[in-house]
Amino acid sequence: MSEIDLKELGVDPERLPKHIAIIMDGNGRWAKKRMMPRIFGHREGVKTVDRIVTFARKAGISALTLYSFSSENWLRPQEEVSALMGILNEYIKNELARMLREDIRFNTIGHIDHLPQTTQDLINDAKEKTRENKGLILTLALSYGSRQEILEVAKRIASLTKAGEIGEGDIDEKLFESFLDTKGLPTVDLLVRTSGEIRISNFLLWQIAYSELYFTDALWPDFKENDLVKAIIEYQNRERRFGMTTEQLENKKEN
Ligand code: IPE
Numbered sequence: 001m002s003e004i005d006l007k008e009l010g011v012d013p014e015r016l017p018k019h020i021a022i023i024m025d026g027n028g029r030w031a032k033k034r035m036m037p038r039i040f041g042h043r044e045g046v047k048t049v050d051r052i053v054t055f056a057r058k059a060g061i062s063a064l065t066l067y068s069f070s071s072e073n074w075l076r077p078q079e080e081v082s083a084l085m086g087i088l089n090e091y092i093k094n095e096l097a098r099m100l101r102e103d104i105r106f107n108t109i110g111h112i113d114h115l116p117q118t119t120q121d122l123i124n125d126a127k128e129k130t131r132e133n134k135g136l137i138l139t140l141a142l143s144y145g146s147r148q149e150i151l152e153v154a155k156r157i158a159s160l161t162k163a164g165e166i167g168e169g170d171i172d173e174k175l176f177e178s179f180l181d182t183k184g185l186p187t188v189d190l191l192v193r194t195s196g197e198i199r200i201s202n203f204l205l206w207q208i209a210y211s212e213l214y215f216t217d218a219l220w221p222d223f224k225e226n227d228l229v230k231a232i233i234e235y236q237n238r239e240r241r242f243g244m245t246t247e248q249l250e251n252k253k254e255n
């Protein structure tokens, strides 16, 4: 249920995207523009996360997935990586109370086991404590890489096949999806990327097969609730044909 007057914002409350995924990009450039260290931009980016999570929950979005740290981001200078882990720890500590209050379920995708132990403990604690929450599923993609995720599924299916637990005929999209980190989440309807980059950077490759893609020049620390509203309106103005023709879709609507 929405606690925001969506109609007033030009959004049709009946046709909200169920699952929005965001590639939060541009923190470093935001800081550079201000002659500040990159980490300053990451700190500012956390404020945007807060605003967008609150807005998504109030708007009645079911799932929000935020690309927070990619498998490839480990290649960044050690100093930046440690600072990012520190910010993540702080974020979870500070936000847990709010997630409990606002009925948000905390979730992650990616290689949590590659993160520092303190971070893993905080993540597991937040997941456990918010397990029953129903308002919004907030998923952080951490040490996440989509190719790696897909490869792991392939390996798992290969070993199940080898062990004789499944046959070749059992391997279909449904089975494949049940092994992805995103299992149980609704289909990604809308993917947003900030900062003007038009690429996917190894995020949710399987899951965005039929998502609507939205790119904005806004750097992540500058991205406001209103920018998400714009993305949702654009999403609602697009025709999702899933391979069919407009006429077929119109007939479907009429019947
Ligand atoms: C996104 O901002 C945050 C992470 C990848 C952790 P960047 O740090 O990539 O910012 P730019 O792209 O360098 O501006």
Ligand code: IPE
Binding pocket: 023, 024, 025, 026, 067, 068, 069, 070, 073, 197, 199, 201
């Ligand atoms: C993608 O941003 C990863 C996250 C937002 C966490 P990057 O800044 O790492 O992507 P590239 O390197 O520009 O493709």
Ligand code: MG
Binding pocket: 025, 026, 027
């Ligand atoms: Mg970047």
